[in-house]
Amino acid sequence: MNRQxxxxxxxxxxxxxxxxxxxxxxxxxxxxxxxxxKLMINENKDFDGPxxxxxxxxxxxxxxxxQEEELRALIRAKKNxxxxxxxxxxxxxxxxxxxxxKTEIVSVAKIVRSGQVLHVHGDLLLIGDVNPGGTVxxxxxxxxxxxxxxxxxxxxxxxxxxxxxxxxMKPMQLRISDVMNRAPDYKVDEQNEMECAYIDDNDxxxxxxxxxxxxxxxxxxxxxxxx
Amino acid sequence: MGEAIVITSGxxxxxxxxxxxxxxTALALLGKRVCLVDTDIGLRNLDxxxxxxxxxxxxxxxxxxxxxxxxxxxxKDKRFDDKLYLLPAAxxxxxxxxxxxxxKQLVExxxxxxxxxxxxxxxxxxxxxxxxxxxxxxxxVVTTPEVSSVRDxxxxxxxxxxxxxxKSPRLVINRIRGHMVKSGDMLxxxxxxxxxxxxxxxxxxxxxxxxxxxxxxxxIVLDPTSKASIAYRNIARRxxxxxxxxxxxxxxxxxxxxxxxRFFGVR
Ligand SMILES: Nc1ncnc2c1ncn2[C@@H]1O[C@H](COP(=O)(O)OP(=O)(O)O)[C@@H](O)[C@H]1O
Ligand SMILES: [Mg+2]
Numbered sequence: 001m002n003r004q005x006x007x008x009x010x011x012x013x014x015x016x017x018x019x020x021x022x023x024x025x026x027x028x029x030x031x032x033x034x035x036x037x038k039l040m041i042n043e044n045k046d047f048d049g050p051x052x053x054x055x056x057x058x059x060x061x062x063x064x065x066x067q068e069e070e071l072r073a074l075i076r077a078k079k080n081x082x083x084x085x086x087x088x089x090x091x092x093x094x095x096x097x098x099x100x101x102k103t104e105i106v107s108v109a110k111i112v113r114s115g116q117v118l119h120v121h122g123d124l125l126l127i128g129d130v131n132p133g134g135t136v137x138x139x140x141x142x143x144x145x146x147x148x149x150x151x152x153x154x155x156x157x158x159x160x161x162x163x164x165x166x167x168x169m170k171p172m173q174l175r176i177s178d179v180m181n182r183a184p185d186y187k188v189d190e191q192n193e194m195e196c197a198y199i200d201d202n203d204x205x206x207x208x209x210x211x212x213x214x215x216x217x218x219x220x221x222x223x224x225x226x227x
Numbered sequence: 228m229g230e231a232i233v234i235t236s237g238x239x240x241x242x243x244x245x246x247x248x249x250x251x252t253a254l255a256l257l258g259k260r261v262c263l264v265d266t267d268i269g270l271r272n273l274d275x276x277x278x279x280x281x282x283x284x285x286x287x288x289x290x291x292x293x294x295x296x297x298x299x300x301x302x303k304d305k306r307f308d309d310k311l312y313l314l315p316a317a318x319x320x321x322x323x324x325x326x327x328x329x330x331k332q333l334v335e336x337x338x339x340x341x342x343x344x345x346x347x348x349x350x351x352x353x354x355x356x357x358x359x360x361x362x363x364x365x366x367x368v369v370t371t372p373e374v375s376s377v378r379d380x381x382x383x384x385x386x387x388x389x390x391x392x393x394k395s396p397r398l399v400i401n402r403i404r405g406h407m408v409k410s411g412d413m414l415x416x417x418x419x420x421x422x423x424x425x426x427x428x429x430x431x432x433x434x435x436x437x438x439x440x441x442x443x444x445x446x447i448v449l450d451p452t453s454k455a456s457i458a459y460r461n462i463a464r465r466x467x468x469x470x471x472x473x474x475x476x477x478x479x480x481x482x483x484x485x486x487x488x489r490f491f492g493v494r
Contacts, residue, residue, distance in 0.1 A: 111424055113385030114378050131381050131422065149422075 008034045017053030017084060024059035028067060032074065039078045053084035062090045102139050102157075112136055112150065119156075132172055138162070141220070151175070152197075160199050163217055165210055169195035174205050181205035229260075231334045231344040232466070233363035233393070237379030239350030241371045242401035242431070245441060246459075247347040248276045249448040250367075253463035255304075255311040256448070259342040262301065264314045264334070266359040267349040268324060271316035278444020279304060279313050288317035291329045297336055306449075312341070322354045327361035334362025343466075352386060360387065366396035367428060372403055372413040381423055397428040399462065404433045429462035430473060431455050 008023040008031050022031055054075055063071065063086070072083050091099070101121035108126055112118050114133030118126070123140035130136050134150035140162055142154045147168035153175040155162025160177040174181045174197050181197070181204070194210040198217065213220060234247045244267070251263045265273035268288065274280045285300035297314070304311040314337070317324065337344045348359035360366070366387050370380040380398070387396045400416055407413040420427050431437075434455040440447040448459040454474065461471045 113388075114382040116385050129424070133378055133382065134385075 007038075009038050011038065017055065018081070019055045019057060021057045022059065022061065024061035028061075032070070035071075036074060039075065039081070051080050051082055054081050055084055056086045058086065058088035060089050062088060062092065105140075111146075114150075130171075141165075154197075161217060161219070163196050163198045163213060163220070165194065165196040165213070167194050169197070169207060174207075176205055179203060179205055229338040229340075229342045229344055230365060231338055231346060231363045232365045232367060233346040233348050233359050234367045234369060235348035235356065235359060235383055235387075236369040236376070237350065237352065237383040238370075238376045241376050242369050242399075243350075244273050244276055244347050245437060245446075246367070246369050246399055246401065246431075247273060247345050248441070248446045249456075249459040250463055250466070251311060251343070251345045252277075252307075252446045253448045253460045254343050254345075254466065255307040256460070257463055257467065258310070259467075260310055260340070261343045261345065262312045262314060262337050262341040264337070264344060264346045265316035266325075266330070266346055266355060268316045268355065269318065269321045270349065271318050273347050274302070274313060274315045275444065276441045276446065277304065277313055279315075280444070283315045286315045286317040287333075288320045288324045290314070290333065291325050297333065322349070322358065325358050327357050330358045331362040352382065356383075356386070360390055360393065363390075363393050365394045367399055368396045368423075368425070369399045369401055370419065370423075371401055372408065372415070372419060374414065377414060377419055377422065384423060384425060395425060397426045398423060399428050400430045402433040403430055428465055429458055431458040 006023070008026050010021045012019045012021070020035070022035070056071070068086060071086070075081050075083050098121070103122055105123040105125055106120040108118060108120075108124065109128055110118075110126075111128045112126070112130045112134035114131055117135045117137065118124070119137040121139040124136060124138040124142045126136060126142070126144045126146070129146035130144060130148045130150040130152065132149045135153070136142055136144070136151070137153045137156050139157050140155065140159065142152050142162075142164045144152070144164075144166035146166075148164070148166035148171050149168075150171065151173045152164045152166075152171060154164045155177040158177050160179070162176050164174060164176065176197065176199050179199055195207050196210045196213050197205055197207045198213070200206045234243050234250070236243050247263055251261045254261045263273060263277070264287070265271050266287070267273070271286075274283055279302045282302050285295045287300070289295050290297050290300045301312040301314055303309070304313065334344055334346065344362075346359050346363055349355035368380050368383055368387070370376045384396055387393050398420065400419060403416070404413060408415050416427070416430060432454050434447070434453060436450070436453050437447045437455050440450065447453055448456045450456050457474055461474065464471050
């Protein structure tokens with residue numbers, strides 16, 4: 001191995017399996033070639049061993065989905081190895097925008113009227129009402145400063161932790177992730193307390209006092225979330 | 228240069244045509260030059276309510292398709308010397324005979340000659356609605372105190388808010404029956420205004436004289452003694468910018484009073 005000073009691939013055994021640090025300056029083809037070579041040697045060593053998880057650290061290299069698949073295939077082809085994670089410091093602009101959209105709080109000042117749909121990717125802070133026949137949809141949580149009289153769908157991409165809060169909770173329909181609640185099971189008697197809706201341990205949407213949320217969803221406090 | 232106001236509702240039969248006829252007449256009585264435009268093509272009836280049916284020669288579609296000038300198609304209401312005119316809808320075509328751009332041009336032309344151009348909108352949210360709204364600067368949304376009517380009004384307000392050339396719409400609640408509101412069988416005015424959150428321009432009682440007057444081709448507003456007449460006259464004055472308190476029917480509800488102040492007192 002005299003064609004390089006530093007190896008492109010460095011392996012470290014940890015208690016979680018095998019961590020591979022992949023050089024992020026060399027060409028992709030060189031990287032793949034060396035990885036294949038190194039794994040071959042490795043494979044010969046412990047022939048009949050148990051399954052080993054492989055963690056790939058890409059540094060500042062961006063892999064296209066096709067390249068990622070090629071890498072996984074290459075590793076999968078070696079007897080007892082399986083890719084557990086691929087970690088890169090970089091992402092495409094689109095992914096970054098999507099990430100931003102899904103984690104930001106969008107505030108909108110308007111009345112969502114009958115027939116209108118307001119859809120945001122992150123959390124929604126609505127300064128206004130949702131009238132009967134109007135719909136608000138969010139990838140994250142929904143906070144309504146006015147009255148909710150229409151339909152609200154939080155966590156629309158499958159987040160069951162998402163919540164819906166409103167100053168006046170009189171919805172036609174509540175949805176969180178894929179759980180739906182048409183006739184909310186709370187006291188119908190007039191009350192002017194803020195309320196919130198969340199999915200409980202029985203996979204049911206429950207409506208309760210807003211103040212419970214801080215205990216049920218402590219993560220709401222955090223302004224930035226993990227990717 | 229006048230102002231064009233579209234009278235709309237979403238739901239049919241709530242009183243758009245009645246409101247157009249009466250507000251137009253009231254504005255003419257107050258000395259304004261008014262042109263009423265019936266855009267309910269295929270289902271015209273503003274001419275009937277105004278008692279001008281027999282004098283129609285040309286209609287809106289004739290104008291748009293260039294068969295005559297606007298001036299020729301306008302029907303003059305002889306009761307108000309030179310103050311009130313009607314551009315009737317065509318009875319034989321349908322709504323697709325006119326495009327929004329054409330309506331806009333037509334209304335623009337009428338605004339040169341009249342202080343107010345009142346546009347009577349057909350029910351629905353399709354082409355006819357788009358035509359009626361195309362040339363409007365302002366909008367009046369008519370509703371009755373029924374859930375379905377309020378729901379449609381809400382939908383219409385949402386659509387109007389997207390039309391940048393139209394100022395925020397104002398509300399007329401029509402056909403209020405005091406005893407039904409009191410017994411809780413009808414929505415109360417407060418509730419409707421809060422729900423729709425737009426300014427209240429006026430409220431009109433349910434009054435069989437309105438129907439009788441319309442059948443006779445004499446808008447109720449010509450009879451100065453009826454409550455509905457006073458309500459329409461008051462709305463006309465509010466359109467002119469005066470602050471007129473709501474009449475007694477309306478202030479029977481205590482909470483209403485504060486709301487009236489909120490909506491009109493500050494103007
Ligand atoms: N305030 C009122 N009291 C009683 N009847 C009314 C009132 N307003 C309208 N009407 C009646 O309701 C019916 C529908 O009114 P119209 O103005 O034609 O509605 P639209 O134009 O919205 O379809 C008509 O018969 C009319 O006379
Ligand atoms: Mg009509």
